[in-house]
Amino acid sequence: MPVFDNYAPVVIQALQAKGLSGDCPMCKKNQWVVHEVPVSIPVYEGSGQVKFPGTSMPMAAMICRNCGFSALHSLGALGLINPQGQQGQAAAPAATDAPPANP
């Protein structure tokens, strides 16, 4: 899934930049991993309905490898989504990986 190349390291860097540290609140171990791709959480529309496909919030999932406790962090709040609603530069394929455009 090349579109998410380098995703987890960028998320970890963003979380560390916010000062996150610490053990799992459930088992008190420190065995966190960032899931390799974003998680999409469906949200309610203004109509009061949840549609699928519909509006969703892209999140980074941190999972405790010991007990499975999971935490979600908004990719928007971490600055990893651009204004067009697509993945930010960090999670997008590098420009050098793009195939040459056909004339």
Ligand SMILES: [Zn+2]
């Ligand atoms: Zn745990």
